[in-house]
Amino acid sequence: MAEITYLLENGEKVVVSAGIGNNLLEVARGANVAIDAPCSGNGACGKCRVRLVEGAIDAPRTSHISDEEYAEGWRLSCACKIEDDRPITVLVPDIASAYQSRIRTADLSDEREIKIFTDIQDHMNEVGLGISHRFDQVTFTMDEPTLDDTMPDNERFERAFLAAVGCDAVELSFHALRRLAAVMREKDFAVTAIYEKQAHRYLVYDVFPAGTDIKICALAIDIGTTTVTGALSDLTTGEILSRASAGNGQIRYGADVINRIIEQTKEGGIAKLQKAIIDETLIPLIDMMVRDAGIEKGQIVRMSVASNTTMNHLFVGASANSLRMEPYIPTFFRCPPVKAGNLRLPVNPLADLFIAPNIGSYVGGDITAGTMASMVWNKEEFSLFIDLGTNGEIVFGNNEFLMSCACSAGPAFEGGDISCGMRATDGAIEAISIDKESMEPTVRIVGKDGQKPVGICGSGIIDVISELFRCGIIDSKGKFVREGARVRRDAHDMGRYVLFESSESETGREICINEVDIESFIRAKGAIFSAIDTMLQTLDMTPEVLEHIYIAGGIGSGIDIENAIRIGMLPDVDREKYAYIGNSSLAGSYAISLSDAAYEKVLDIASNMTYLELSTYPGYMDHFVAACFLPHTDASLFPSVQV
């Protein structure tokens, strides 16, 4: 056994004993030290860098570590094997934990934070799918028990409830029963009860001492592969009481769903992946939102979750293994009824958990919920809905039909697979322009004034590639063809464009984009464009038929449509047809959390949506290869952006 010390940048120190033969990444995972490893530790992504500050460890130098960095002690933790019992101390840089960020609550006084909710509430109200449920509350006072009136608390409560509400039958939930004795006695036997009118009786979800302001609440969750977001709202008005986000704790088992499914098939894997999303992500996130909103968790009586098929399988604890193997069969499209208490979530244990339905292994509830939020299903004209999360999914159609497909774009739009990539959180470079003459960049960074740059998020990557191409610094294959102060090359002649020197960044590392990054991103954008192209061709249509194109997902509100078209990612049509609609999965989840009618609608959308399997579709591969250029091998598809 060797003693391993992890020094975190926030000042924390984690010391563990580790057996010989383990690697530093595995040991860190076991000790709950979050080191980013999107590739799940196979040496491919280069993100799991740590810096050796005490002790020696034998690890090969990989292409992700320069000679200078190697000399300074930088290693990929996944490649560091513990070979003897000497103590080792390593520094875990914040770039790792930046990708998997801490919980952030939104400032609700900022209108942009609540716009997606007010928008969808307006849309839903217009089509008769607004708030619909059967919850209500009542406040009443009971007679105090005496030696001559020794009725047990629950019978006393039920008798008074029936009289106050004027109904025939009532049942006390187990959760409410446990709280009853203390609650009744806190305000001299005056209580407020939250109940649901059910078919045969009224069911009491929770009880509170009278006199407190009790809001009946709904919780909407979007479980993204990378980021988890939540919205807590007043079930009576729809008002947002808290909005928060956090990194998906599963990320340490892989940035993409495939690596996580592989991890899940190992001994104890299902429980491990479920623990990562529930115990390490959702429970702290919801606890934070409950505090932020100033409510008690028992007040949350409805809950919804929108997520891709793998995420909702891992969330409920079902095996996702057959999702990745032919014939790609999920356990469920529509999950049977689940209560929040089944999953230990810190809300009323009786709360129904509405899980947005999947329509296939690679088109899940995030897309059905997002499609509902986009309102493409309610228009006569044709629309396209594109969700750029980890991977990309596309829905095309109108009020008569809906067709969907998924493409293996990977996590590039959320900053994954890019050496300096990150999510659109503090320190992310979200917008970039480059002066054609001087080749000097101008950037916009997420965060407060004075925020130093940490990395580049999806919208920034689109910008920098588009600008490098526009300025003739890279060619249509993404190779550097112009020299300059910011264009550098390594020992293998690989070019890169430096946005910030190591002395200027938050992390002390240079922020740049290199040819490998550009190649990754070109494949990602090529996957998106060729998917749109193929889907329209199957219907004998061209992009001209599109009246609306809704962009959603984690790429960030900073997305510059002009730049995205210039690199050949999106069709070259009138820019006014484009709209960025933010996190449509969360917006759809929010609508479901408030409304039985909205849940029925998303089930209806799912059962009417067809799925186009691109991987087996003849011609898709040719389209994809053709799209892996800037902007495309067929430049005539992008007439308005000729360089």
Add this chain to the structure above:
Amino acid sequence: MAEITYLLENGEKVVVSAGIGNNLLEVARGANVAIDAPCSGNGACGKCRVRLVEGAIDAPRTSHISDEEYAEGWRLSCACKIEDDRPITVLVPDIASAYQSRIRTADLSDEREIKIFTDIQDHMNEVGLGISHRFDQVTFTMDEPTLDDTMPDNERFERAFLAAVGCDAVELSFHALRRLAAVMREKDFAVTAIYEKQAHRYLVYDVFPAGTDIKICALAIDIGTTTVTGALSDLTTGEILSRASAGNGQIRYGADVINRIIEQTKEGGIAKLQKAIIDETLIPLIDMMVRDAGIEKGQIVRMSVASNTTMNHLFVGASANSLRMEPYIPTFFRCPPVKAGNLRLPVNPLADLFIAPNIGSYVGGDITAGTMASMVWNKEEFSLFIDLGTNGEIVFGNNEFLMSCACSAGPAFEGGDISCGMRATDGAIEAISIDKESMEPTVRIVGKDGQKPVGICGSGIIDVISELFRCGIIDSKGKFVREGARVRRDAHDMGRYVLFESSESETGREICINEVDIESFIRAKGAIFSAIDTMLQTLDMTPEVLEHIYIAGGIGSGIDIENAIRIGMLPDVDREKYAYIGNSSLAGSYAISLSDAAYEKVLDIASNMTYLELSTYPGYMDHFVAACFLPHTDASLFPSVQV
């Protein structure tokens, strides 16, 4: 902080750091070291003895520790305060853990172990309350999915289920859903499903690969204040598959219910007491029974619990605080519907938990279930049902009415409050006779041949007091009046009768009964007799009306009715009217676990049973005082046992 080491007799060693000012008992509790402390640590019971083997600790010598013992290092752990940071090592003797024993499974080839179950099954069948439920199982094979048939697993399962069973609607439980993918693929899509026919649809509780022998099972639990017992049976035949018992883990918070309720009112107390019964007692007990029976926990689809009112409140996590304060109001008599999953129990999470109803704060589900098992409710002639557990409860009546009362007998019948008392487990002296001439005892000890004595259980205490009285060694007040080799006196002239010298016992401690023990026991038996006497008098009846007297409870099958009458504990009527029916609470729980009809019957019995509050009944106190003699101040009540 001081380092405290507890050496357990099983060889385990527990080392903890403890703050100055804590006492050794509290520190042990925090570290899950089980030291018996029936009085909850106030110095009264003298059971929490430990022996100092390293370090020094200042503790007063109490009356429970002799001078020799004090010199050897014996201390009451509740009186040992940690005063500085020197390390301390203490030996925790097994007498402490003997009282709170480990899990014991019964040998089912021994007919005596299953007699209570076959008896009640016969009774229940006779009156039409035999096995009744709506569970069944089915085995079928599904088509394997292909690329052309990509229906999700749950829809595939449901379609095949509907065809195999021939019903209209089916729902898959969340528990079954999570297991589905792996189970379907284990035996080429051939599965066995356990389901319940419900009003609007068939509900699938669990799924298993076809080809395994699947029994649908029921679990019956009796939660006694001191001992928890369980019976796992085949829901189709009622056959017992495993029977086991364990000490109630709450005992370290007090031997009686009052001390536990007080503990429960402290910060975090409800969770702590619930953890002691669920996590530390029931989960290991049920896990053991599941292994013993060779089943999977998902096969247990019905579960019942019989227990006193405090125990069922602490079990479900409801506050028991108002049970101990005027006007003594429980949260419930009849608990609302609860699923086993609500309480994290290792059975099918969907299993209904049938909790036998209470009828008051001091007459609980153990008595209503036991009354059902005694069959007194089904006879024209008058019967008495006496449950001698921790405290005593009495039911009198016939098929027309039932009256109950509870008396504060304390834990003496289960060995509590008696210096060498213990439960009727290995090493317990369960029967004693004394030669009138020589004053030498003859004993019977529970356990295998050669088992050395550990202590005296309830039936042994009755015997020894009765025999001491019959031989003229003690007088009717319980004081020693005859001298002899086995009669000894301490410095305060307190007499005791020595059954085994310290060199002869398992624990190295003398086994004796002293005047304080006898006084405690006389109060306990006086409480029982005066309760019977009072209850009959309220109805203008005398013991002569009794046709059957059923004795139940933890006092043990060794109870000698003649001796119990001789000391004035039970009415002096024809001995043939008496029957020991064992653990009637568990027997009633077993009947409920198998049968909806039996559960309805116990609800019916509870709603028809009246409760006599003895403490406020005029004359009860006089009856009690008169009964605190051997056999009674009015010896004419015991004509057949005149000395």
